[in-house]
Amino acid sequence: MSGREKEPILLIEDNADDAELIKMALTRAGIGSPVEWLDNGEAALAYLEGTGAFENREEYPIPSLILLDLKLARSSGFSVLKWQKQHPDLKKVPTIVLTSSMDPADIDKAYALGAESYLVKPKDFDGLVELLRVKATYWRWR
Amino acid sequence: MLESAKKAAAQTPKADVAAQAGILLVDDQEMNLRALEALLQDLGKPLVCARSGQEALRLLFDQTFALILLDVRMPDMDGYETAEHIRRRHKSALTPIIFITAADATPQEVSRGYGVGAVDYIFKPFIPEVLKAKARIFLELFTKTQELRESEARFRALVANVHGALYRRTPGGALLYVSEAIERIAGQPPAEFIEHRRPMADILHPDDAVPLAQAMDKALRDREPYAIEYRLIHRDGSVRTVFDRGQAAGEHLEGVMLDITSRKQAELDLRRAKEAAEASNRELESFSYSVSHDLRAPLRAIEGFSKILMEGSDATLDDRGKHLLTRIRAGAQRMAQLIDDLLSLSRLTRSEFKSGPVDLTMLSREVAADLIRTQPNRIVEFTFAAGMTCTGDARLLRIVLQNLIGNAWKFTSRKPTAKIEVGREVRDGRTVYFVKDDGAGFDPAFMEKLFGPFQRLHTDTEFEGTGIGLATVLRIIRRHGGEVWARGEVDRGATFYFTVSGAVS
Numbered sequence: 294m295s296g297r298e299k300e301p302i303l304l305i306e307d308n309a310d311d312a313e314l315i316k317m318a319l320t321r322a323g324i325g326s327p328v329e330w331l332d333n334g335e336a337a338l339a340y341l342e343g344t345g346a347f348e349n350r351e352e353y354p355i356p357s358l359i360l361l362d363l364k365l366a367r368s369s370g371f372s373v374l375k376w377q378k379q380h381p382d383l384k385k386v387p388t389i390v391l392t393s394s395m396d397p398a399d400i401d402k403a404y405a406l407g408a409e410s411y412l413v414k415p416k417d418f419d420g421l422v423e424l425l426r427v428k429a430t431y432w433r434w435r
Numbered sequence: 436m437l438e439s440a441k442k443a444a445a446q447t448p449k450a451d452v453a454a455q456a457g458i459l460l461v462d463d464q465e466m467n468l469r470a471l472e473a474l475l476q477d478l479g480k481p482l483v484c485a486r487s488g489q490e491a492l493r494l495l496f497d498q499t500f501a502l503i504l505l506d507v508r509m510p511d512m513d514g515y516e517t518a519e520h521i522r523r524r525h526k527s528a529l530t531p532i533i534f535i536t537a538a539d540a541t542p543q544e545v546s547r548g549y550g551v552g553a554v555d556y557i558f559k560p561f562i563p564e565v566l567k568a569k570a571r572i573f574l575e576l577f578t579k580t581q582e583l584r585e586s587e588a589r590f591r592a593l594v595a596n597v598h599g600a601l602y603r604r605t606p607g608g609a610l611l612y613v614s615e616a617i618e619r620i621a622g623q624p625p626a627e628f629i630e631h632r633r634p635m636a637d638i639l640h641p642d643d644a645v646p647l648a649q650a651m652d653k654a655l656r657d658r659e660p661y662a663i664e665y666r667l668i669h670r671d672g673s674v675r676t677v678f679d680r681g682q683a684a685g686e687h688l689e690g691v692m693l694d695i696t697s698r699k700q701a702e703l704d705l706r707r708a709k710e711a712a713e714a715s716n717r718e719l720e721s722f723s724y725s726v727s728h729d730l731r732a733p734l735r736a737i738e739g740f741s742k743i744l745m746e747g748s749d750a751t752l753d754d755r756g757k758h759l760l761t762r763i764r765a766g767a768q769r770m771a772q773l774i775d776d777l778l779s780l781s782r783l784t785r786s787e788f789k790s791g792p793v794d795l796t797m798l799s800r801e802v803a804a805d806l807i808r809t810q811p812n813r814i815v816e817f818t819f820a821a822g823m824t825c826t827g828d829a830r831l832l833r834i835v836l837q838n839l840i841g842n843a844w845k846f847t848s849r850k851p852t853a854k855i856e857v858g859r860e861v862r863d864g865r866t867v868y869f870v871k872d873d874g875a876g877f878d879p880a881f882m883e884k885l886f887g888p889f890q891r892l893h894t895d896t897e898f899e900g901t902g903i904g905l906a907t908v909l910r911i912i913r914r915h916g917g918e919v920w921a922r923g924e925v926d927r928g929a930t931f932y933f934t935v936s937g938a939v940s
Contacts, residue, residue, distance in 0.1 A: 310736035317743060393728045416731070416771050418739040 300357035301327045302429070305337045305373060306391075307365050314418060315360065315391070315425070322426035324433075326357065334368030337361075338376060341383055358433050359388040361408075363399060371402060378407035387432040456501040456577065457481030458570065461491040461517065462535070463509040471504060474563050475570055488512030492520055495527050501577035502570060503527075504557075507536040507548065515551050522552040529580070531573045533557055599677075599693035603684065606651055608635040611687065620677060620694045622670025640666035640674060647679075655683045664695070720781050727778040734774070737767040776903035780888065783831070783910055793832050795823035795868060799857040802836045806844045815847065820858040823868060825935045831911045832935070838904040839870040839931050845900070846893075846929065847874035865934055873928040877921075885921055908933070 302319065306312040312330045319328060331337045340347040347353040359377070363370035370390065378384050387409040392399070395413055403411050409432055415421045457480045460471045468484045475482055480501065485491035488509060503521065507514035514534055521527045531554040536544070538558045545556060554573065557566055594601055600616040610628040618624050621638050628635070636644060643665035654661040660682040667675045676699045681690015741764045745757070752760065796819050803817050825832075840855065847853030856871040875893070877885070884890040888906035908931075912919040916936035923929035 308732055310739075311732065314735065314739040317739070393731055414731075414735060416735065416738065418742040421739070 299326070300354055301329045302433075303337070303340065303356035303359045304328050304330045305332075305334070305359065305365065305370065306330065306362045307332050308362070311362070311414065314421060318418065318421040318425050319429065321422045322429065324425065324429055326433075329353070329356065332366070334365045334370065334373045337365075337373050338368065341373075341377055341380070355383065356386055358429060359386055360391050360429075361388055363390060363392040363394055363403070371406060374403065374406045374408060389428060389432060455481065456499050456581075457483055458574070459483050459485060459491060459494060459498075459500040459503045461485045461488065461503065461509075461514075462506040463487060464506075467506065467535075471566075474566060478567070478570060478574065480574060488514070488517030488520070491517055492524075495521060495524065499526065500530055502573045503530055503532045504570070505532050505534055505553075507534050507540070507544070515547055518548070518551040518553060531555075531577065533569060533573065535559060535561070597691065599691040601689075601691050602681075603687050603689045604635065605687055606655055608639075608648075610635060616694075617692075620669070620675055620692065621667050638667045638669075640668060642666075651688055654681070654688060655686070658683050661690075667692075723777060723781040727774050727781065730774050731771070734767050734771050738764065738771070741767070773901050773903075776901045776907075777888075780903055780907050780910065783834075783907060786831075788914060789828050789830070790826060791829060793825050793827050793829045795825060795832065795836070795857075796821055798829070798833050798836050799823075799840060802833070802840045803855070803857075805837075806841065810848075813848070814852040815844070816852070816854045818854070818856040818858070823857075823859050825866070825868075827915050827935050828911075831914065835908050835911050835933065836870075838908050839933075842904060842931070843870055843872035843874065843929070845874075846876070847872050850874065867932050867934055869930050869932045871928065871930040876923040876925050876927045876929045878925050879923065882921065886919070 302324070304312060304315060306315065309332070312332070316328050316330065319326075329340065331340060339345045340353055341355075343350055343353065361370050361374060365373070370392070374388060374390070377386070377388065384407070388407070389410045389412055390403045390408045391412050391414060393414050400411050410428055412424055412428060415424055458475060458478075460468055460475075460482060462468050462471070462484075463486055465486070468486070472482050472484070483494060483498070483500070485494055489512060491503070491505070505514045505517060509517075514536075518532055518534075521530065521532065532552055533555045534548045534553045535557045536548070536559065538560070540556075540558065548556060555569055557569065594614045595616070597614065597616060600620055601612075601614040602610055602617075603612040604610050609632065610625075613625045613628050615625060617628065623633070623638070627633050639647065647663060647665050650661045650663045653659070660680070662678070662680045664676060664678050667677055669675050675694055675696045677692040678695045679690055679692045681688055741760055744752075745760055745764070799819050803819075807813075807815070836857075840857065843855045847855065850873070854873045857869070858871070859866060859868050861867070886905045886909040888903055890902050890906075893900070909919055912933050912935070917934040919931065919933040921929060921931045
């Protein structure tokens with residue numbers, strides 16, 4: 294296992310079912326990294342900043358990849374994205390927006406703020422596995 | 436002659452008064468009357484004789500005369516007295532009277548005659564040519580006056596019938612003339628403004644005083660017509676909107692004010708209704724859009740978890756358990772399909788309309804080719820009319836054809852061989868396109884349900900579908916300003932017709 298493998302994938306997703314499925318799909322796609330799941334924007338910011346409950350960087354290291362939902366409780370996915378992409382140490386972490394919105398305005402905005410990729414949640418589990426196999430692998434090892 | 440003349444005069448219809456009004460001859464001497472008659476008959480006017488002042492007045496009750504020749508000296512009621520009575524009557528107040536009197540009449544008598552309303556004097560014995568000439572002049576004068584009065588009456592009637600108020604005003608806003616219609620607009624009669632000098636400013640909405648004054652100034656300065664809308668306050672307190680159009684006339688302004696209050700109100704109502712409809716439409720669209728997205732999330736969970744369960748289930752689930760799980764997954768997938776269709780229907784109304792030339796023949800061939808690829812073993816004979824081109828949104832019209840040809844494909848699937856025709860015909864001068872099949876058809880009784888969303892005429896075990904296709908077709912065709920309708924019978928095929936006016940939505 295390389296050093297990269299230990300770096301977690303930060304999953305920011307307010308739907309517990311979706312979070313569970315994404316975790317399972319990552320495993321099935323052969324991505325063995327630990328997944329840190331946070332269900333709101335505020336906690337996501339605290340994790341990335343290393344403040345509050347996430348002070349210990351040993352325990353909560355900077356992630357190798359961020360999977361970000363747009364519709365979040367407390368501070369939207371966009372504001373997390375904007376903050377992260379303006380942060381000198383964190384902006385290099387690739388961020389994949391993983392959402393159910395197909396609104397062109399959302400897509401444009403996500404890319405404008407610096408998202409590496411924009412993925413619409415597939416309807417079926419197999420699709421999700423396949424998507425994560427390709428995209429998550431690419432962005433973590435690029 | 437005398438009787439017939441009398442009759443003719445009595446029967447004269449009112450409309451021809453000017454042409455037919457005759458001459459009234461008043462003299463107590465039969466001989467004089469005969470002489471006047473003989474002299475005047477070639478003037479071509481009815482001649483009516485009266486042998487006394489009383490008889491003359493009686494005749495004047497119900498007849499109009501163009502001229503009265505009146506003998507001054509008569510027993511009982513003399514000429515002067517008769518003339519006074521004639522003048523006092525409204526009907527004959529303006530009829531010219533020529534006095535016939537003896538040559539020895541004193542200047543006092545003559546001036547008395549003029550005093551009671553004579554227009555001229557003829558002295559006996561009169562010169563026939565002079566009498567005839569004078570009579571002719573007065574007849575002509577009467578005719579002209581009558582014509583003038585009629586024309587004035589016609590003008591008044593015209594003005595009264597004009598929907599708006601005609602006016603002449605000073606730059607300062609004093610009305611010199613205003614027609615009756617002002618009463619309908621402002622609740623005040625013309626006299627209020629003309630005689631009582633009420634200024635326009637009194638009934639003008641205060642906010643509109645300045646723009647109106649500016650328009651008037653400009654019209655006077657540039658000598659150009661103006662057209663301006665402003666508000667007047669009716670006597671009952673209501674606000675009336677008028678459209679005022681006019682131009683400078685000398686140092687005054689002349690024009691017409693039209694009451695457009697109800698039109699304004701109708702416009703306003705229409706605009707409000709339209710805005711409300713658009714707002715509720717937008718609301719509905721955004722609602723169905725977000726509902727579609729929110730409904731997907733639990734479905735993903737059902738689909739995902741059941742899939743994982745299914746795959747790792749060999750040890751834990753028996754065949755019956757697997758069967759039930761398969762049913763659950765099929766239900767979830769079907770619901771996902773419904774949501775997809777609902778979403779695309781909602782997106783359809785949100786998308787931009789891009790108009791351009793569209794080749795329906797080519798689109799139909801492509802759509803058919805896609806269908807054939809899905810079930811290459813079916814035997815379906817396709818026919819396409821050549822050169823079907825129109826103006827519209829190619830992307831949207833492709834969806835129409837996908838649905839209509841797709842339906843034809845679907846509803847012929849139970850037959851060993853089938854025919855599908857995409858064609859065109861001209862009906863009442865407009866081009867009608869159609870997609871015709873020889874499949875399952877439908878019961879015409881349910882025609883109106885065909886185009887409603889989620890309406891299905893067939894069960895799922897017969898033919899699959901979500902019932903959104905024809906609702907989509909209807910929306911697209913409406914956006915094209917066209918119409919869509921269908922004809923069919925159970926087991927005897929269906930034909931769907933549509934028109935594309937080429938107009939933008």
